[in-house]
Amino acid sequence: MNQKTYHIPSISCGNCVRHVEKAAKAVPGVTAVSVDLPTKKLSVEGAFEESALRAQLAEDGYPIDP
């Protein structure tokens, strides 16, 4: 189990928040997700592979920075 926070510059509206949450929740091992729109921060909890998270978000058009 870990909890990590990521910056996703392309988050720009409430629909983005919904899409990023859905994409992150689809990653195996992820147990909880939250997105803060003003800071464009994604917080993820669980025993997940960060590479899988990055790949999933990039595929949906929301690459993690850097």
Add this chain to the structure above:
Amino acid sequence: MNQKTYHIPSISCGNCVRHVEKAAKAVPGVTAVSVDLPTKKLSVEGAFEESALRAQLAEDGYPIDP
């Protein structure tokens, strides 16, 4: 073949444009799609069922108005 334009109030950023375009293109019979961000207008060409288009977009969080 027909060409129709729809108003989608929840379109609010460039990512929305991308998601709406992808959702509309997935509807059987749709041959061309364009989205204008400032006016929140979706234009669709093809021999498609409007009910299928409306259902697809609503499912993705972008319901057509009205």
